[in-house]
Amino acid sequence: MKANTAADTGRRVPPSRRTIAEFFAEWLTAVRHSLKPSTYANYADVVRIIGKRRLQDIDVPTLDELYRHLLREGRCKPDTNVARYDYWRTRRLAAIELPPREIARQSGTSIHAARAAVQRYRRGRVPTATTPGLAPKTVKNVHRMLHRALSDAVAWGYLAANPATHASLPRERRRSARQRGKTWTAERLVEGCDAGPRRRDVGCKTASGRRTIALDPLTASYLRRHLAMLADERREFGAMYRHHGKLFCHPDGRPIHPDTITRRFDRLVDRTGVPLIRPHDVRHTFATLSFDAGVEPKVVADRIGHANMAYTLTIYTHRSTGHDQPAADKAASRGLPGGVTGPGCKARWLPIGLHHACERPPERSLRRPFPW
Structure with missing residues (x-):
């Protein structure tokens, strides 16, 4: 079959014993300047499984079997967090108080990590079990990297055709509201404001993440105070100040580790008593509250940093919590006898949404029970 492919394309590829690992070492050296850092993780997955095979x-x-293997058991790092929680929970139910040192020894982590884990468990932050396989999106990223690498192998004369062109990709499950990040309501957000301002890192993943946006007066006033504090710290440290160009950093200018930001955010959430969400879910909250406030979708997409407005509407917004009342009233005024102000009517929530239920039907046509 490979001979027929070479004949069809008019190219003759000389036989070679070059392995996948040898080819990728050569390929990464040639295209290193145009690759993202995450590509190296995909490269490691491929070499670990089929690196010894000839190119x-x-x-x-072969590629179809590789993708199936990654979906089934492609995850290399073991899930020690769930095992550590199960061990702690079992002893706690038996009224056995474990010191952090014992938990660290049992789970193979440091005593500081064990102590932080116990604090999370007591606050209700329970880890969720992860599957041994990779997510379909991650497998697709591996495929894209393989497709590009094998295309270069064809261009270099190592292969007659690219086998990744006809490989079967895993199907991604469509994102639903249950899979999206959680959000805070406006009321919950106001309750959490008593914690006051804290340092935050707003690093950008790509160059497009650096953009100019407008700030409300309260946020601008806190930012001015923060800039003044940075200037004081820079003067106090003098030549020892490590200037990395970060707006939010340690007092001596060192960048803040992302895990430090997450832990501090979690402590503030636990202190205020608002629902548990991730730092990234604040973006979902902002988008949803902006739409509830009547902000144009294009403006919301620009502030979040999305070039595609449809992506913002699909992923970064959540169901409104009662702000669709005017829409319900307008629809009812057209479709229900007597409009929305019939005798004895009052609004209430039902599983299908918000509508008006009448204690006494205003007209004969409404005496029949509703289908739901």
Whole structure:
């Protein structure tokens, strides 16, 4: 079949015993300047599984089996967090108080990590079990990297055709509201404001993340105070100040580790008593509250940093919590006898949404029970 492919394309590829690992070492050296850092993780997955196979032996069935293997058991790092929680919970139910040192020894982590884990468990932050396989999106990222690498192998004369062109990709489950991040309501957000301002890192993943946005007066006043504090710290440290160009950093200018930001955010959430969400879910909260406030979708997408407004509407907004009342009233005024102000009517929540239920039907046509 490979001979027929070479004949069809008019190219003759000389036989070679070059392995996948040898080819990728050569390929990464050639294209290192145009790759993202995350590509190296995908490269490691491929080399770990099929690195010893010859490059010219790779075909479509081989790639299909590789993707299935990654979906089933492609995760390398063991899930020690769930095992550590199960061990702690079992002893706690038996009224056995474990010191952090014992938990660290049992789970193979440091005593500081064990102590922080116990604090999370007591606050209700329970870890969720992860599957041994990779997510379909991650497998697709591996495929994209393989497709590009094997295309270069064809261009370099190592292969007659790219087998990744006809490989079968895993199907991604469509994102639903249950899979999206959680959000705070406006009321919950106001309750959490008593914690006051704290240092935060707003690093950007890509160059497009650096953009100019407008700030409300309260946020601008806190930012001015923060800039004044940075100027004082820079003067106090003098030549020892490590200037990394970060707006939010340690007093001596050192960048803040992302895990430090997450832990501090979690402590503030626990202190205020608002629902548990991730730092990234604040973006979902902002988008949802902006739409509830009547902000144009294009403006919300620009502030979040999305080039595609449809993506913002699909992923970064959540169901409104009662702000669709005017829409319900307008629809009812057209479709229900007597409008929305019939005798004895009052609004109440039902599983299908917000509508008006009448204690006494205003007209004969409404005496029949509703289908739901």
